Amino acid sequence: MPQWLNDSVFYEIYPQSFYDTNGDGIGDINGIIEKLDYVKGLGCNAIWLNPVYDSPFMDAGYDVRDYKNVAPRYGTNDDLVRLFDEAHKKGMKILLDLVPGHTSDTHPWFLESKKAQKSEYTNRYIFTKSVWDAPPQYRMMCGICERDGNYLVNYFSSQPALNYGFHEITHPEWQLPCDHPDCLATVEAIKDIMRFWLDKGADGFRVDMADSLVKNDDEKVATAKIWRGIREMLDKDYPEAAMVAEWCNPERAINNAGFHMDFYLDHHGNGYSRLFRYGDDEGNKGIFNPNGKGDIKNFTDEYLPAYELSKNNGYISFMTNNHDMPRMTHYFGMDAIKLAYAMIFTMPGVPFLYYGDEIGMKYQENLVSKEGGFSRTGSRTPMQWNSGKNLGFSAGDTPYLPVDTDENAPTVENQQNNPDSIYKVVTDIIAIRHANDDLHGNGDFEMIFEPGKFPFGYKRGKFVMLFNPLGKDSEIEINAKGVKKVYEIGTTEVADNKVKMSAQSFVTVSYTHLRAHETDSY
Numbered sequence: 001m002p003q004w005l006n007d008s009v010f011y012e013i014y015p016q017s018f019y020d021t022n023g024d025g026i027g028d029i030n031g032i033i034e035k036l037d038y039v040k041g042l043g044c045n046a047i048w049l050n051p052v053y054d055s056p057f058m059d060a061g062y063d064v065r066d067y068k069n070v071a072p073r074y075g076t077n078d079d080l081v082r083l084f085d086e087a088h089k090k091g092m093k094i095l096l097d098l099v100p101g102h103t104s105d106t107h108p109w110f111l112e113s114k115k116a117q118k119s120e121y122t123n124r125y126i127f128t129k130s131v132w133d134a135p136p137q138y139r140m141m142c143g144i145c146e147r148d149g150n151y152l153v154n155y156f157s158s159q160p161a162l163n164y165g166f167h168e169i170t171h172p173e174w175q176l177p178c179d180h181p182d183c184l185a186t187v188e189a190i191k192d193i194m195r196f197w198l199d200k201g202a203d204g205f206r207v208d209m210a211d212s213l214v215k216n217d218d219e220k221v222a223t224a225k226i227w228r229g230i231r232e233m234l235d236k237d238y239p240e241a242a243m244v245a246e247w248c249n250p251e252r253a254i255n256n257a258g259f260h261m262d263f264y265l266d267h268h269g270n271g272y273s274r275l276f277r278y279g280d281d282e283g284n285k286g287i288f289n290p291n292g293k294g295d296i297k298n299f300t301d302e303y304l305p306a307y308e309l310s311k312n313n314g315y316i317s318f319m320t321n322n323h324d325m326p327r328m329t330h331y332f333g334m335d336a337i338k339l340a341y342a343m344i345f346t347m348p349g350v351p352f353l354y355y356g357d358e359i360g361m362k363y364q365e366n367l368v369s370k371e372g373g374f375s376r377t378g379s380r381t382p383m384q385w386n387s388g389k390n391l392g393f394s395a396g397d398t399p400y401l402p403v404d405t406d407e408n409a410p411t412v413e414n415q416q417n418n419p420d421s422i423y424k425v426v427t428d429i430i431a432i433r434h435a436n437d438d439l440h441g442n443g444d445f446e447m448i449f450e451p452g453k454f455p456f457g458y459k460r461g462k463f464v465m466l467f468n469p470l471g472k473d474s475e476i477e478i479n480a481k482g483v484k485k486v487y488e489i490g491t492t493e494v495a496d497n498k499v500k501m502s503a504q505s506f507v508t509v510s511y512t513h514l515r516a517h518e519t520d521s522y
Ligand code: GLC
Pocket: 059, 062, 063, 099, 155, 208, 209, 246, 323, 324
């Protein structure tokens, strides 16, 4: 386990929208290098970079055409290596995005695979035996190449699925078992790509659709086996490298597949959305909405068992958002967002901050889809740096996506100068996290809550974090004798046996000067 993860806070950079240094309207790697100090200033000591590889950009670069070359619009491989080096000089880490489940349909492997003539790449993708063979349970493209067969796609039509074989074989005419040499060759090809970038200085990977490798693998046992093999390679040759899964099932991703971290995101209506997004089935918004209707139990029921099962093997990653979901501003007002962030950055695990969330960037409604973004496009608009041209994103005349046109658009500049800003909360809380071991990734954690009630909170070592998401004053009973207030949002008052909290408030208290066992009574 790479030790650095325990005190890491990640910043996700969507490269095309971060900072454009050559005026072509698209963010680039040099732009990221220029802004490393900004990222570090937030308290983020690691970066997850969305795909920067050569691609026709039918899915924002998740349709890779060449895994070993940086897309010219972002720069060169040398620029990327310079980014690794500059980051390392500042004590920061860089995770690349690994897309193992599919490639672009313009990838040279696929161009070979779809030929009638057989080659080393014939089985790199999953083709049926003939074009008349199209079982409806599989998503496939039919009759569009000279090879007589249809091929499975993993996501969009332009993303043919790589062939890792089938766990349960239902169509032996065209489905290969996972241990077929051609399927093992796919695994080797992915390992080769990983080694290529790790040897150049990358610190690991965020793994796209990590659970999607082997088909007909409902329990994901065969997919997990592949990842465990890859983890063995890391443990042996790159013990400091980290892998985070886009899986959202910590038991499978961390315990079974050997990932160091797993995303906690808006998948399958899980506890994440009940906290930070659309809420519950009755249409209530997530619990930080001041309507007071959500129930913290909806979250704890999902999260606590997953946390207990995986905590000794890896980290669950709480995230403000990512490039696939509407930003939190779409659901919550600023006061609620401050509380949500206070939670995200004080929970165990390894937190992730999506670019622009630190200044409360808006989810831009009704944008025409760009590069396969569709409804996600509104969360991918250019970073807002200052009041200059294109809000400081680009000196060019036509940024590839429009910048926020609102005259009150938040920018780094105006947020940094505002003592009441979301930026201030983010940087303050991340700083408190770094300064205290108890608040690091694997520090102790114990929820304090009663189903259906607010405020709620949790204990982490000598700290207690309390949240009042309600739109009205409220109080919670805890043994607060002699505690010290460390940080608050809103107004809170600590008495001996309770804490009074104003509407939408948060407080961290510490039992600093008590001995550990004296904090145990709730
Ligand atoms: C992941 C990515 C998403 C992409 C998809 C297909 O979910 O986060 O952006 O479109 O995989 O690669």
